[in-house]
Amino acid sequence: MASSLRFILFFSLLCISSSIAQTIFRPKAIVLPVSKDASTLQYITHLNQRTPLVSVNLTLDLGGESLWVDCESKYYVTSTFRPARCRSAQCNLAGSIACETATNTCGLFPENTVTHTSAYGDLGSDVVSIQSTNGKNPDNDFLLVCTSPFLLKGLANGVQGMAGLGRSRISLPSQFSASFSFPRKFGVCLTSGRNTNGAVFFGDGPYVLLPDVDASSLLTYTPLFINPEVGGVASSDYFIGVKSIKVNEKVIPINAKLLSINNTDGYGGTKISTVNPYTVLETSIYNAVVGALVNEINATRVASVAPFGACFSSKGIVSTRGGPAVPPIALVLQNENVYWRMFGANSMVYISDDVLCLGFVDGGVNPRTSIVIGGHQIEDILLQFDLASSRLGFTSSLLFRQTTCANFNFTANV
Numbered sequence: 001m002a003s004s005l006r007f008i009l010f011f012s013l014l015c016i017s018s019s020i021a022q023t024i025f026r027p028k029a030i031v032l033p034v035s036k037d038a039s040t041l042q043y044i045t046h047l048n049q050r051t052p053l054v055s056v057n058l059t060l061d062l063g064g065e066s067l068w069v070d071c072e073s074k075y076y077v078t079s080t081f082r083p084a085r086c087r088s089a090q091c092n093l094a095g096s097i098a099c100e101t102a103t104n105t106c107g108l109f110p111e112n113t114v115t116h117t118s119a120y121g122d123l124g125s126d127v128v129s130i131q132s133t134n135g136k137n138p139d140n141d142f143l144l145v146c147t148s149p150f151l152l153k154g155l156a157n158g159v160q161g162m163a164g165l166g167r168s169r170i171s172l173p174s175q176f177s178a179s180f181s182f183p184r185k186f187g188v189c190l191t192s193g194r195n196t197n198g199a200v201f202f203g204d205g206p207y208v209l210l211p212d213v214d215a216s217s218l219l220t221y222t223p224l225f226i227n228p229e230v231g232g233v234a235s236s237d238y239f240i241g242v243k244s245i246k247v248n249e250k251v252i253p254i255n256a257k258l259l260s261i262n263n264t265d266g267y268g269g270t271k272i273s274t275v276n277p278y279t280v281l282e283t284s285i286y287n288a289v290v291g292a293l294v295n296e297i298n299a300t301r302v303a304s305v306a307p308f309g310a311c312f313s314s315k316g317i318v319s320t321r322g323g324p325a326v327p328p329i330a331l332v333l334q335n336e337n338v339y340w341r342m343f344g345a346n347s348m349v350y351i352s353d354d355v356l357c358l359g360f361v362d363g364g365v366n367p368r369t370s371i372v373i374g375g376h377q378i379e380d381i382l383l384q385f386d387l388a389s390s391r392l393g394f395t396s397s398l399l400f401r402q403t404t405c406a407n408f409n410f411t412a413n414v
Contacts, residue, residue: 070152
């Protein structure tokens with residue numbers, strides 16, 4: 001009898017332990033796949049959301065404040081959406097001061113950062129299931145903003161919203177970190193291929209690429225800065241400190257004041273964007289870069305092809321592992337020994353077999369941000385945003401390592 005009781009007690013404890021283990025499962029990191037839409041050049045991710053689970057396509061917005069989706073169309077069907085009640089902890093977390101008294105629901109004004117339009121949407125939560133790097137796909141309730149189909153204008157076909165990764169308490173990195181108790185870090189690696197996937201990693205990697213490349217060991221670090229913008233409301237974008245620009249290792253003359261963030265109005269500085277397909281430069285900086293490249297490149301300049309202003313004959317420009325062999329462009333960061341060097345694959349765009357163009361565009365006079373590093377310039381480069389330490393880790397082009405952002409081993413142990 002005693003032995004039977006001991007067995008029953010042991011079995012009961014085993015079941016309880018197993019139940020607890022399942023309840024407190026914490027992934028090492030979670031992963032969202034990212035592809036490139038050929039028509040819009042937007043970067044598209046998808047996650048499984050709602051009950052029953054549905055794969056939802058979203059435009060990736062590195063500086064976006066939240067996850068927002070079109071909930072008003074017939075496609076949003078779920079039994080687990082829960083509206084955030086006015087003055088609730090969820091509304092406070094999101095910084096919402098708007099309340100619909102008829103429904104007792106708070107809301108926000110999410111922005112389509114491609115078209116720079118916004119619309120009111122209700123704040124709520126729904127189930128999201130995400131791929132992890134250690135064998136399970138955890139699911140949990142996460143906050144989102146439900147808005148109207150109007151806000152989808154300008155986004156890629158089939159997209160139902162935007163996935164915001166910015167400096168916000170309800171962006172995906174903040175929510176995933178809080179929910180799964182892993183470091184406040186995320187990595188972005190965008191692929192240049194049309195039929196291949198890059199990835200966004202939430203947590204601390206592992207960043208292992210085939211064939212057996214630990215990309216975390218290749219990272220160089222530079223501080224991330226907060227732009228206070230107007231009225232002291234901090235921007236959700238990620239800014240870095242560029243001190244100067246070099247073309248073919250030669251410093252080009254630019255107005256250094258444009259490189260700093262004006263703490264009064266938030267103008268100036270350098271940010272990174274996934275909604276801008278190409279790097280955008282303030283006019284005087286753009287002209288300086290183009291002028292220097294024209295002087296240094298061994299190629300004939302040809303007629304411009306929109307949206308680019310500097311195009312060249314490809315005759316005589318050889319192809320290398322790192323793209324067309326053109327003078328490198330380097331952003332010098334906190335000191336002369338730390339720089340982000342762009343080689344041909346990231347600096348140039350092939351228009352045809354005969355023509356290639358500098359993949360930077362003129363952003364006009366007095367834009368809000370002097371330098372916006374666009375998607376083409378960060379393809380096949382690993383970026384790690386370490387929010388706890390307020391620093392950016394970046395690699396040089398992975399093409400020189402004979403690999404790309406499409407070659408991640410998501411379940412590797414390092």
